[in-house]
Structures are given as structure tokens and as C-alpha cells.
Amino acid sequence: MYTYFEKAGRVNTEAALKIAFKAFKERGLKHIVIASTFGDTGLKAAELFAGKEANLVVVTHNVGFREPGKIEITQEMRAKIESLGAKVYTGTMVLRNIGTAIRELQQYSQQDLIANTLRLFGQGIKVCVEIALMACDAGLVPPEDVITVAGTARGADTVAIIKAMPSNKLFNLKVREILAKPRDW
Template structure:
């Protein structure tokens, strides 16, 4: 049974990373995928998992998420993550690609149905599913169970074990277990 926080938010980040580290050790998990916009959560995970036999993938926003040509993660932070052994992936976000352009122009997109359905379980669970697909799309994790870490806004408040699959095989992705999430995000 998972852990449930009373509130969503970055104040849960250290506890989430601790739960992830314990799960890696107890279950021999080989892959951890962490959402990290600015790199703070990724750095905490990289420091905590240092020395463990785990493939850490840090997934950022796509370039242009907020403004054309801009990325929130700095080159210095990317270099620091990589020096700690993390792989950093910046690419198209599965639930924010052409569908977002359609929604902005036409008012609706099919991707909204999937994203909003996943949000029923929390913003973090939606992002956990998304980053598992992104890492699989990039070939950074195999189609097997991985630990995913995400949050509501900044920091982390959610972790889940997900069978990662590429985005074109979305319906084969499986949320195996929710390790931790907010009760009400």
C-alpha cells in the first residue's frame, strides 16, 4: 500500500526521493525516471541514488515550453546531473505536442481526454505516465517496470512503478503501483 500526503507540493520531495531509494534497494529496480523542470528534483534524486546500480533518467520540459527557444534547465545544471551519472532527456512531451496547438486554435484536442483522465489520479500520476513514455520513446528505458517521479508544480509529491512503453503503444503502458501521492492535489 502506498503513502499518501495530505497536500500536494514540493515540501514532499525529500520524502518521495527517500521512498524511491528504499524501493530501488528493496526490489532491485533498475530504472528511475524523474520529471525535473529546473533540475532541482533531478539533482536530489541523482545524489540519493549515487552508487546504486540504477539507470537514472531526468526528463525536462521541451524547449519552447514557456517561450520559443527557451529551456528552464540551465546548461550548468544539465552538466551537473550528467556528472552524477544521470541521463538528461529534453524532447517532445507526449501530452503537450500538436494537440496543444490544436486546443489553442480549435478549443479542444483528443490528448486532453487522456491527460485529464489521468489527472483524476493526480497531476503527478499523469506526469509519471508521460515521462515513462518519453523515456521509452527515446530508448533510455526498456519496456519494463520503472520507477517514475513527478509532482504538482515544483518538486515531487508522486512516485509510481509503471511498465514503460513507447507513446505509440500507450494502451500497453501499465501503472503497476502507486508508491506515494497526495490525497487531494
């Protein structure tokens, strides 16, 4: 069943996580990848999936995303999430880093083209694809169907089932289903 949220953003976090949990229970998918900048959404997901036979991976921004040498998630938040059995992954954002540097010089990059094409479906879909690639690159999820949760700005508003692939196999990745997304993206 597909859900449209009337507005984008964190107001949908609880509902998006419930949709992901329902897919986890009903479909037998054991890998869940959640985008979380500051850790709030990651902590809610870790609490929801705690004690379940789930491989929950919380993907943060890379160090230096906003300011060189800094990361938005605190060590305390990371420790809380990990204490509930989830993994927290901080790594290179596949559709941002090098392409952003090239864009600053040339006004264009191939990564930007891919990211902006995915944004036609919503910011959350772009992030769902990106975190599936990142988690697979890190060996935290296998190249198989995973539940992904992401959002627009803070919180979660998008849930998709994606066949994860490493980033060098981007075009083998498959967006199997979009379970929820904001209508007004």
C-alpha cells in the same frame, strides 16, 4: 506500502525520493525516471542514486515549453546532474505539444482528453505516465517496470511503478502501483 501526502508540491520532494529509493533497493528495479523542470529534483535524485547500479533518467520540459527557444534547466544544472551519472533527457512532451496546438484551434484534442483523465488521479500521475513514455521513446529505459517520480508544480510528490512503453503503444503501458501521491489533488 502506499503513502498519502496531505499537501501537494515540493514540500514532499525528500520523502518522495526516499520512497523511490526504497522501491529501488527492495524490488530490484534498476530504471528510475524523474521529472524535473529546473533540475532541482533531478539533482537531489542524482545525488541519492550516485554510485548505485541505477539507470536514472531526468526528464525536463521540452525547449519552448514556456517561451520559444528557451528551456528552464540551465546547462550548469544539466552538467551537475550528468556528472553524478544520471542522464538528462529533453524531448517532446507526449501529452502536451500537438494536442495543445489543436486545442487552441478547436477547443479540444484527444491528447487533452487522455491527460485530463490521468489528472483525475493527480497531476503527478499524469506526469509519471508521460515521462515513462518519453524515456521509453528515447530508448533510455526499456519497455519494462520502472520507478517514476513526478510532482505538482515544483518538486516531487508522486511515486509510481509503471511498465514503460513507447508512446505509440500508450495503451500497453501499465500503472502497476502508486507508491505515493498527494491526498488533496
